[in-house]
Amino acid sequence: xxxxxxxxxxxxxxxxxxxxxxxxxxxxxxxxxxxxxxxxxxxxxxxxxxxxxxxxxxxxxxxxxxxxxxxxxxxxxxxxxxxxxxxxxxxxxxxxxxxxxxxxxxxxxxxxxxxxxxxxxxxxxxxxxxxxxxxxxxxxxxxxxxxxxxxxxx
Numbered sequence: 001x002x003x004x005x006x007x008x009x010x011x012x013x014x015x016x017x018x019x020x021x022x023x024x025x026x027x028x029x030x031x032x033x034x035x036x037x038x039x040x041x042x043x044x045x046x047x048x049x050x051x052x053x054x055x056x057x058x059x060x061x062x063x064x065x066x067x068x069x070x071x072x073x074x075x076x077x078x079x080x081x082x083x084x085x086x087x088x089x090x091x092x093x094x095x096x097x098x099x100x101x102x103x104x105x106x107x108x109x110x111x112x113x114x115x116x117x118x119x120x121x122x123x124x125x126x127x128x129x130x131x132x133x134x135x136x137x138x139x140x141x142x143x144x145x146x147x148x149x150x151x152x153x154x
Contacts, residue, residue: 015105016097020146021059021068023094025084029056029073036060042069052123054079059125070096070125094132096144102129105145109133121147 026032029047036042045068046059054076060069072093074082084093099105102121110116115134124130127149135142 015108016099018098019067020096020098020144020148021070022092023070023072023096023142023144024091025081025088025093026071026073026090027085029058029071032071032073033058033060036069036071046126048125049075050123050125051075055081057125070094094142094144096130096146099145099147102131102145102147106131114138121145 024032033044037044042060042062044058045061047057049056054074055072056075057073058071060071062069072081074085076082081093106116106121114137117132117134121129121131124144124146129147129149131145133143133145
């Protein structure tokens with residue numbers, strides 16, 4: 001069976017190149033990393049603190065590809081992740097799609113009537129550039145757009 005990856009006639013081509021990661025809000029990052037390793041056999045491949053986003057985070061590798069699970073723990077009680085956990089409890093917080101150009105994709109989505117959270121992209125994990133589609137415009141899902149940082153020339 002072959003899969004057709006082109007858009008149906010009359011529709012623009014897809015904006016996303018891959019699912020980059022699924023973000024999960026957790027109250028304690030170290031406990032969550034240990035749980036995912038013990039329960040599911042997935043391990044952290046990157047950890048960092050992002051002061052601008054108010055989180056301490058870890059990226060967990062899934063399989064042999066480059067899809068990740070992102071665990072997000074709040075740095076302060078005022079952070080967006082702390083408020084999410086307070087409102088909804090720990091759990092699925094976002095679905096992130098990889099894009100080639102976060103500004104171009106953002107402009108297309110705005111033309112389609114969707115609201116983005118930031119006027120201009122912000123710094124994400126590992127120097128990526130990110131923006132978010134408002135959950136009220138995406139069926140209740142916080143959709144993240146991730147443009148990975150350029151890879152250094154070898």
